[in-house]
Amino acid sequence: MMEWFSDNGLLLGLALLDGLSYAALVFMVAVGLNLVFGVLRIVNVAHGSLFAIGAYTAASIGIFFASLGLPAWAGYIALVLSALLVGAVLGPLIERLLLRRIYGHEDVLQLLVTFALFMILEDVQKLIWGVQPIMQDAPMKFLGTVDIPFGEDVIPFTAYQLFVLPGVAVATLAALAWFLRRTLTGRVIVAVTTDKEAATAMGIDAAKIMLLTFSFGAGLAALGGALASPTTSLVPGVGASTIVLSFAVVATAGLGQIEGAALTSLMIGLGRSIAVYFAPEFEVVVPYIIMVAVLLVRPQGLFGVLETRRV
């Protein structure tokens, strides 16, 4: 055991750091998906596309800012701007034009409507940004790297992935918890999640809350994408792979749990990055193995509450 550690300790450290930053991104997507499902009762298959569009938009704005000669920190404004744009423009557009028409329809149809939306958004993405990889890593380079002492060794790790990504995720978690439990709008969202009919009977404008929640979830997905964009080169297909992973997180955590989603993101993020370093052929499988293992033992998810069976 000790011997293994001295041989692989460094690798494990790197895997843990990588896993942490990866988990942060997964959380941003999964929590939005979870929130949207809670209020709209629709599993949004196109949620991953919003992540991808957020990433591409952030890269485009970042490149535009750079061409204007703005300093490197402006890249961070690009990230936020992208999330705001997707949340405030694309979100309401999708909810009003499309999802509004299918509330209360069969699950299958709702799932397929968002699948159709996914297909459309994937091509929109290709038409706007092409299929060539796009790279805009100015925000990451701006902060440089940090040397992390690890035993006798030192791991150089980008400050962006070490501080910014987990920092934003933790801030999001805290802000969401405060928002949902302490503010009026937040509590109204929780009320609609729990019982839409009763909430409506109390005079809550459920339609407005649904619009708000969907746009907010879309913005979170886009923010996740924007944050991810400096760490990787963007290629088509990123939306498709993101969504399946966040499905895994949401199903493992159980529906309607934000803290649970955070913990599960961490679990799956770490599991995946450990696999990347030690058994790369199983990289993609690990999240699903975790999910299947959890659901075998707890069919309602780790933190889910068992719903009463329909009689």
Add this chain to the structure above:
Amino acid sequence: MKRETLLAIVGALALILCAWAIPWLKFVLTVALAKGIAVLGILLLLRAGQVSFGHAMFLAVGAYTVAFVAPSVPEVLLLLPLAALLATALGLVIGLFLVRYRDIFFGMLNLALSMVIYSLLEKMYAITHGTDGIRIAALTFAGVSLEREVQEWVMFGIALTLAIGFGLLVRAYLGSPMGRALAGIKTRETRLEFMGVSARLVLLFAYVLSALMGGVGGALVSMTTRHVTPQLAYWTSSGELVFIAILGGAGSALGPFLGATAFELVRVYAAAAVADAWQMILGGVLLLVILFAPGGVWGILSSKLKGRGA
């Protein structure tokens, strides 16, 4: 019911005519029939109100069975049952555990398992050649190796025969007590249990049957396209199967074939017209169908026919 039979015969004749008149279309139609067989399985699950976003895994199992075994046994008549058998076995193993779940968890677990199979196919390069896929060498039919043109006709014929066979099977099954109990899972599962019917057993039977048809469909697809890639098992391929089921209409065993033919034709023509936006066109078609023709192609046709009869 008579109209359904009539429509089936007319449809089969129309397919043969199209395949004969436009030779290159034969390939498209064979793939459409093969996918239609797989979609029949989705239809069964839809009857129970369950949607599997991972059924492409059974297609992939069927297709890769052909790819792995074909070099040593290139016989179509042996490969097809073997692919069906393996897919059925996998369906039984997965089904035993999946039938405990409903709705979103059922869909997501299917998705997760299909993604596991996808990544195994992609990552085990030494065996599967990863994303390059495997090319399938020439096959024989009843021991005879055929030239290309004849081979295409034979594959088309097999696909059409199997499509009719499985269509009849599914119709008989849906009319049987086991098949009718599927609708009970969708509406009130507890009532089924009160009547002494095991809902899990009912769903398991449908699931295994759907896996079998998925395997057959996959084997046919691989024999026609002569090339298999992990993409077959990707979740978007599973989504396509559900798409086809809704496009065709879940009301009849003919629906999947109507849907698959429409889907493949739209895909071919859209891809030829706008190479980068065919997915967008398919997505648009899907939205239009769901919003304005929830009964699918079958629904449109049957209401037209009924209108004429009245």
